[in-house]
Amino acid sequence: MRHFMWSACAAFLMAGFVLLCTSPAQAQDASDLFKSKCSICHSADGSSSGPVGKSLNIPDLRSDVVQKNSDADLIGIVTNGKNKMPAQKDKLTEDQIKQLVSFVRTLANKK
Numbered sequence: 001m002r003h004f005m006w007s008a009c010a011a012f013l014m015a016g017f018v019l020l021c022t023s024p025a026q027a028q029d030a031s032d033l034f035k036s037k038c039s040i041c042h043s044a045d046g047s048s049s050g051p052v053g054k055s056l057n058i059p060d061l062r063s064d065v066v067q068k069n070s071d072a073d074l075i076g077i078v079t080n081g082k083n084k085m086p087a088q089k090d091k092l093t094e095d096q097i098k099q100l101v102s103f104v105r106t107l108a109n110k111k
């Protein structure tokens with residue numbers, strides 16, 4: 001009986017673990033990442049309209065000026081930085097940067 005309880009418990013834990021690892025949607029991750037790492041300068045909606053965005057004269061990420069860049073260009077800018085835009089290569093993985101660029105693409109439609 002005792003043995004049964006242990007294996008039931010282990011199976012339960014394992015199921016929980018698998019759920020935990022597979023459930024979060026990627027889009028949600030990217031938007032959380034954007035909020036925590038990028039919104040200080042770019043605002044949560046990418047408009048860069050907050051005090052920092054205004055003082056650094058940051059372009060609206062939703063605008064054509066930014067959106068006309070290729071994914072590779074944007075990934076490059078986020079990875080290596082550009083002027084006052086800090087490089088993220090030591091802070092984020094390549095994968096996270098790609099997700100963020102995809103996220104920036106989704107902002108364009110929400111003008």
Ligand code: HEC
Nearest residue numbers: 037038041056058066074077078082083084085086088100
């Ligand atoms: C310290 C403020 C700051 C933070 C934090 C920041 N950025 Fe920027 N970002 C800038 C500035 C300033 C520019 C404008 C660079 C330029 O064109 O001179 C910029 C430009 C950009 C551009 C457009 C490039 C262009 O000019 O066409 C993208 C895309 C971008 N940032 C994405 C991100 C992402 C994703 C993050 C979070 C990982 C992030 N930024 C975090 C300041 C910041």
